[in-house]
Amino acid sequence: MTALSKYQRLEASALWRDSISGQRRDVIVSLGDASLVITDKNERPLTHWSLAAVQRVNPGAMPAVFHPDGDPDETLELGESETEMVEAIEKLRQVIERRRPKPGRLRIISFLTILTFFAALMVFWMPGAVRDYTLRVLPDVTEQEIGNGLLQELERFTGRACTSSLSTRALDQLSNRLFDRPVSIAILREGVESVRALPGNVIVVSHTLVEDYDTPDVLAGYLLQLNLDNEPRDMLQQMLETAGFMPTFRLLTTGQLPQATLADFAKGLLNNPAAVPEDTLLITAFYEQGVAITPYALARDITGQDTAHLLSAEITRPSSARPVLNDTLWVGLQGICGG
Structure with a gap:
């Protein structure tokens, strides 16, 4: 991923909470291979999130709060001093979203293709077919x-x-x-x-x-x-x-x-x-x-x-x-x- 290589050495300080009842901890956030890697101050891994599954709770607001898709109780908070990391995460989320398959769009395209096909049948094939059939069966x-x-x-x-x-x-x-x-x-x-x-x-x-x-x-x-x-x-x-x-x-x-x-x-x-x-x-x-x-x-x-x-x-x-x-x-x- 070209966009990912630009931010491979980027790290930031953040507050992480593993559950709604857990306490927030100071952690280090870095960008891994298509994922966010969260470690403690001693660089021991705590968890990692897939970039494709990262959701932002408060778009446009600071501090920026993120959570993994499907688990809003686990959060990661990046303060105003970590705007570069926030921008990197947002940029990578946009790249991934653009590349994500769009089932709705595919359905629309499929529907329009089928509709065009049947419209072409009605315009080009149907009149001749109806005329020829009528001539064959006319008493x-x-x-x-x-x-x-x-x-x-x-x-x-x-x-x-x-x-x-x-x-x-x-x-x-x-x-x-x-x-x-x-x-x-x-x-x-x-x-x-x-x-x-x-x-x-x-x-x-x-x-x-x-x-x-x-x-x-x-x-x-x-x-x-x-x-x-x-x-x-x-x-x-x-x-x-x-x-x-x-x-x-x-x-x-x-x-x-x-x-x-x-x-x-x-x-x-x-x-x-x-x-x-x-x-x-x-x-x-x-x-x-x-x-x-x-x-x-x-x-x-x-x-x-x-x-x-x-x-x-x-x-x-x-x-x-x-x-x-x-x-x-x-x-x-x-x-x-x-x-």
Whole structure:
């Protein structure tokens, strides 16, 4: 101990009492190896106190009175002439106290570390974990409710979806013709550039795809662009990421999203086209469903330059295309929005 070496030769006269009923005796006090050594005038050892256990009865007052920790009846009194020894004892007590382990401080540091760890979990890990879990366990019926909710919010900007008795039959037949699952198709007057797949197998379609073309193959081609296995789920994941933790947690626990979440996300879908898959995937879908490719390819690019690969695939197709809708249903569908 560096501080101790400074006072190794220091001695002082003091009064020592071994108990509350004992008489005070003149003694010599010296600093030993991390201890106070108390001897009589003939230098016979009487006792020694560990510096780590020395307590002062009257801090700042003189004469200074000390006792060993846990035994206040045994005292050592140093007078005003022994201020150097008093200062040495106080200095060494301060050094020892600073080096003493602080259980309370350790507990506080441990608590703050644990609190920081859990706060980091809540901020960085928990939202993603809750979102991923919600996507895994979300029932199909809830996804459909979300898709219908988005459609209702879209209709606030686009107007009500077009409908008629004949067009309903046409859309049902078109759905059965192209998809391996029940799909709800809504024709909107505006706000949709071509087609979008919403959660729950809800598809919104621009009215131009039924009003501006002579054949239902164009509409069928745009519908075949959609990947119903991935796009609606990707959209739902994007919606939850945008909404944040609390709406996601509400969806997990109640099966409902806040209306504001649906409204904000629906606004972002306006005139935001879906991604077009690679030509190879599209051609495979056209072949499997027996849909003519040329009308769709020319609808995307009237010159045919950007869709040359699709047009050439029509020539080399392994089997002939089949009608998507009969003329009666197609004519009825073309008039769905009164066009």
